[in-house]
Amino acid sequence: MERLSGADAIIRSLQEEGVDVIFGYPGGAVLHIYDALFQQNQVRHILTRHEQAATHMADGYARSTGRPGVVLVTSGPGATNAVTGIATAYMDSIPLVVLSGQVQSHLIGTDSFQETDMVGISRPIVKHSFLLKSAEEIAPAIKKAFVIATSGRPGPVVIDIPKDITNPTDLIDFEYPDTIEIRSYNPASKGHSGQIRKAVSMIMEAERPVIYSGGGVIQGEGCELLTHLTRTLGYPITNTLMGLGAYPGTDPQFLGMLGMHGTYEANMAMHHSDLILAIGARFDDRVTNTVPLFCPTAKIVHVDVDPASISKNVTVDVPIVGEVTQVLEEMNQLVDAQIGERTEGQKNVLADWWTQIEGWRGQDCLKVIREDDDKQIKPQEAVQAAYELSGGDAYVTSDVGQHQMFAALYHPFDQPRKWINSGGLGTMGFGLPAAMGVQLAFPDEQVICITGEGSIQMNIQELSTCSQYGLPIKIINVNNQALGMVKQWQDMQYEGRHAHSYMQSLPDFVGLVEAYGHVGFRIETVDDLEPMMKKAFSLKDRLVFVDVLVDPEEHVYPMFVAPNGSMRDMWLRRGVRT
Amino acid sequence: MRRILSVLLENEAGALSRVVGLFAQRNYNIETLTVAPTEDQSLSRLTLTTHGNDREIEQITKQLNKLIEVVKLVDLTDGSHVERELMLVKIRATSSQRAEIKRTADIFRGQIVDVTGSTYTIQLTGTKDKLDAFIGALGDAVIMEVVRSGSSGLSRGEKVLAI
Numbered sequence: 001m002e003r004l005s006g007a008d009a010i011i012r013s014l015q016e017e018g019v020d021v022i023f024g025y026p027g028g029a030v031l032h033i034y035d036a037l038f039q040q041n042q043v044r045h046i047l048t049r050h051e052q053a054a055t056h057m058a059d060g061y062a063r064s065t066g067r068p069g070v071v072l073v074t075s076g077p078g079a080t081n082a083v084t085g086i087a088t089a090y091m092d093s094i095p096l097v098v099l100s101g102q103v104q105s106h107l108i109g110t111d112s113f114q115e116t117d118m119v120g121i122s123r124p125i126v127k128h129s130f131l132l133k134s135a136e137e138i139a140p141a142i143k144k145a146f147v148i149a150t151s152g153r154p155g156p157v158v159i160d161i162p163k164d165i166t167n168p169t170d171l172i173d174f175e176y177p178d179t180i181e182i183r184s185y186n187p188a189s190k191g192h193s194g195q196i197r198k199a200v201s202m203i204m205e206a207e208r209p210v211i212y213s214g215g216g217v218i219q220g221e222g223c224e225l226l227t228h229l230t231r232t233l234g235y236p237i238t239n240t241l242m243g244l245g246a247y248p249g250t251d252p253q254f255l256g257m258l259g260m261h262g263t264y265e266a267n268m269a270m271h272h273s274d275l276i277l278a279i280g281a282r283f284d285d286r287v288t289n290t291v292p293l294f295c296p297t298a299k300i301v302h303v304d305v306d307p308a309s310i311s312k313n314v315t316v317d318v319p320i321v322g323e324v325t326q327v328l329e330e331m332n333q334l335v336d337a338q339i340g341e342r343t344e345g346q347k348n349v350l351a352d353w354w355t356q357i358e359g360w361r362g363q364d365c366l367k368v369i370r371e372d373d374d375k376q377i378k379p380q381e382a383v384q385a386a387y388e389l390s391g392g393d394a395y396v397t398s399d400v401g402q403h404q405m406f407a408a409l410y411h412p413f414d415q416p417r418k419w420i421n422s423g424g425l426g427t428m429g430f431g432l433p434a435a436m437g438v439q440l441a442f443p444d445e446q447v448i449c450i451t452g453e454g455s456i457q458m459n460i461q462e463l464s465t466c467s468q469y470g471l472p473i474k475i476i477n478v479n480n481q482a483l484g485m486v487k488q489w490q491d492m493q494y495e496g497r498h499a500h501s502y503m504q505s506l507p508d509f510v511g512l513v514e515a516y517g518h519v520g521f522r523i524e525t526v527d528d529l530e531p532m533m534k535k536a537f538s539l540k541d542r543l544v545f546v547d548v549l550v551d552p553e554e555h556v557y558p559m560f561v562a563p564n565g566s567m568r569d570m571w572l573r574r575g576v577r578t
Numbered sequence: 579m580r581r582i583l584s585v586l587l588e589n590e591a592g593a594l595s596r597v598v599g600l601f602a603q604r605n606y607n608i609e610t611l612t613v614a615p616t617e618d619q620s621l622s623r624l625t626l627t628t629h630g631n632d633r634e635i636e637q638i639t640k641q642l643n644k645l646i647e648v649v650k651l652v653d654l655t656d657g658s659h660v661e662r663e664l665m666l667v668k669i670r671a672t673s674s675q676r677a678e679i680k681r682t683a684d685i686f687r688g689q690i691v692d693v694t695g696s697t698y699t700i701q702l703t704g705t706k707d708k709l710d711a712f713i714g715a716l717g718d719a720v721i722m723e724v725v726r727s728g729s730s731g732l733s734r735g736e737k738v739l740a741i
């Protein structure tokens with residue numbers, strides 16, 4: 001049997017898992033591991049400028065590829081810096097394996113230098129965690145971590161590794177297991193066929209159906225099956241913020257995103273429906289508005305891999321716990337067989353439903369209104385320009401705020417895994433590092449980061465990492481000179497008192513990105529938008545930072561009326577509500 | 579409604595903290611909690627009593643089941659079950675009261691496990707209600723200290739919680 005040090009065992013285990021890249025930052029507790037990493041070239045290491053960014057990069061890598069992202073950080077501050085990224089991944093069910101260094105075993109509990117209880121700190125934001133006690137535990141723990149992170153409802157797993165067990169002079173027998181049994185963990189569940197049949201008969205008989213799908217369909221690789229089902233049925237479909245791209249965004253059956261900033265037609269269709277087929281979505285409070293008022297006439301079928309998601313927020317009529325692919329395959333078989341039996345009467349009822357929906361769509365809730373002589377760029381137009389001039393099939397990451405909602409609403413996504421944002425935790429600072437993780441996974445693809453001047457400054461140091469690894473990301477800074485989303489709430493709920501939602505000392509972004517070795521443009525008028533954006537996208541192998549000065553007064557609409565509103569209660573424009 | 583959940587947990591460092599952390603994190607309440615290794619040293623058995631409506635209990639059991647180290651779980655309240663709690667009570671027992679306290683202990687089948695000139699320590703087992711009733715029955719006797727183990731329980735008859 002092979003004899004390896006703990007540090008080598010870690011790197012070998014990652015190689016065995018087929019890991020091609022990890023994101024990290026060195027420090028005392030992980031020096032043995034870094035030394036082992038240095039002496040091989042199968043696993044590439046990306047040196048970030050902050051551990052939070054390392055976790056977001058691994059996260060962007062995972063969201064775009066479907067493979068787990070791997071992070072390596074040192075103990076103490078390295079580990080705590082990673083916490084925001086772990087929480088971000090946890091909220092969106094993203095598979096990560098985070099290796100954190102820990103002080104030597106005999107020092108644990110003594111408040112030694114750079115000691116922190118990482119397992120304790122991360123406990124509520126991980127799917128699972130391990131504190132290793134010996135080098136022999138390394139291979140099985142890493143195997144388990146990958147299995148747990150990627151199966152069932154995915155999520156981040158932390159492995160905390162005391163320095164002494166990675167000592168290069170202490171050798172252990174190493175063998176990486178092909179499979180591993182975890183007796184208390186059996187995530188693979190098969191949706192109950194009886195329930196599926198019952199659901200399908202309700203679906204077939206519905207008069208005002210809506211399909212509502214979320215991030216789970218993308219994570220579970222069920223997009224093609226969902227598209228087939230939706231097209232065969234001819235039903236309207238809406239996606240959550242996390243689910244955009246699961247169904248082609250430019251298709252006429254697509255009603256747009258639903259929820260707090262969802263489209264008028266999507267929210268109205270949900271509210272008036274008599275049957276909701278929810279797949280891989282979790283009835284988040286940003287979707288339902290006031291729960292007791294949620295979709296009063298609808299029966300609900302809910303498909304999810306996580307039993308705890310079912311009837312957590314909203315009580316459902318037909319729960320189906322199972323992998324999305326298996327459930328959708330069975331549904332498709334039944335629907336394919338039954339669709340031919342549709343009566344003229346049923347077809348007319350569906351046509352009437354579509355007529356009602358087209359009426360709502362006719363409101364044109366996303367219409368951008370501008371005065372003819374106004375030269376100021378609207379933030380929505382910045383997003384539209386990026387969509388049109390990038391060819392429309394780029395990977396797009398975003399930060400958090402108004403620009404995120406504008407990106408979700410004004411940039412259609414025809415494919416899954418192309419829209420990458422922090423939906424659950426809403427982490428400002430996510431966008432740039434996530435884009436870097438995507439670009440590293442797909443060096444030849446176009447990657448765009450749509451950000452705001454507030455969010456970008458939360459991880460702007462990563463521009464340095466971008467120069468080191470030559471990442472030609474296009475950063476569209478939707479610069480409204482304000483923490484726009486905060487300001488919007490203050491306009492709507494605090495009579496316009498803008499408490500600390502201004503940034504009065506914004507940097508010269510063009511000068512700043514040039515200092516990092518990149519190209520920067522500033523666009524100030526609507527006439528410059530198209531040519532300058534075109535130029536930005538023409539610089540294929542450079543990172544280009546496009547600082548687009550936009551109308552600071554613009555709000556994101558539609559927006560739910562709250563509190564005590566239902567899904568049909570929306571602000572459509574400033575002062576105009578349903 | 580009060581519920582008794584019985585959980586088989588991997589007997590590993592940190593497993594218990596995940597259970598307790600889950601309750602804190604999700605704003606569920608724990609009334610009592612007992613835990614000890616079982617005859618199989620790789621497993622701990624945990625009994626937990628909590629309050630909640632059906633929906634809350636459903637969420638609690640689902641969330642507990644999601645913890646990787648939870649091997650099996652049963653809501654004992656769903657069926658008939660045996661529930662016991664152990665209590666030790668130290669009571670001020672001076673001459674005039676000694677006989678009365680002893681009588682009360684006998685009625686509740688308590689045992690006096692420690693005696694001094696001025697105190698009795700009484701051990702009592704039973705359901706939560708019985709132990710509560712005993713405390714009530716002590717009347718104006720001075721209770722110096724009470725320690726209760728929290729409930730343990732299992733299903734009646736053939737039904738077992740095992741792997």
Ligand SMILES: Cc1ncc(C[n+]2csc(CCOP(=O)(O)OP(=O)(O)O)c2C)c(N)n1
Pocket residue numbers: 399400401402403404426427428429451452453454455456478480482483484485486
């Ligand atoms: C780390 C973090 N801190 C605070 C917030 C609260 N927050 C949500 S949106 C927002 C404003 C974001 O400003 P900017 O990035 O400029 O985007 P804009 O809304 O102006 O488009 C803030 C502060 C957050 N989501 N994340």
Ligand SMILES: [Mg+2]
Pocket residue numbers: 401452453454478479480481482483484
């Ligand atoms: Mg802003």
